[in-house]
Amino acid sequence: MRLILLAVGRLKAGPERELCARYLDRSAKGGRALGLSGPDVTEIGESAARRPEDRMAEEGAALLAALPDAGAVIALDPRGAEMTSEQIAADLAALRDRGSRSLSFVIGGADGLSEAVRGRADRLIAFGRATFPHQLVRVMLAEQIYRATTILAGHPYHKA
Incomplete structure (x- = not known):
């Protein structure tokens, strides 16, 4: 199953980008043995519309256009369910085992x-009720994808 991280905005050079890349690289290496490919990252440009609802609509259309035709979608949303790392790993494994071709994680x-x-x-998921900068959300998601692969592989990283 192909993993995709789809996000509005671009990570500029700096520590967040480096940390995100590190977790995604680790996920890619560990995921191969688990029947996972990627995670591939697709960045969508931020809308320049003046009204928030117009920006959301434009960015939403671009996100939907970038999603594979078939495959599962987990979107990060503050109104979503809070999930444990084990639950995220179980969802990933269940989708893979059901034959889903892809799983896209979407950050607005x-x-x-x-x-x-x-x-x-x-599924809509939230990393708690606090507000985080989008750069950190992307790092947190990359880490959770990596953590899911370690959980599924029985690796001790998860216990750290």
Whole structure:
């Protein structure tokens, strides 16, 4: 199953980008033995529209256009369910085992996700109720993808 990280905005050079790349590289290496490929990263440009609802609509249309035709979608949304790392790993394994061709993790822009994107998602998850910068959310998601691969592989990293 192909893993995809789809996000509005671009990570600029710096520590967040380096840390994100490190976790994604580790995920790719560990995921191969688990029947996972990627994670591939697709960045969508931020909308320049003036009104938040217009920005969300434009970014949402671009996100939907970038999603594979078939495959599961998990979107990060503050109204989503809070999940443990074990639950994320179990979801990933269940989708893989059911033959899903891909799993896309979607991070919206500063204004959030459009209703169209929320409606397309198979699951909405949140990393708590606090607000985090998008750069850190991307790092946190990359780490959780890596952690999921270590859980599925029985690796001790998860216990650290």
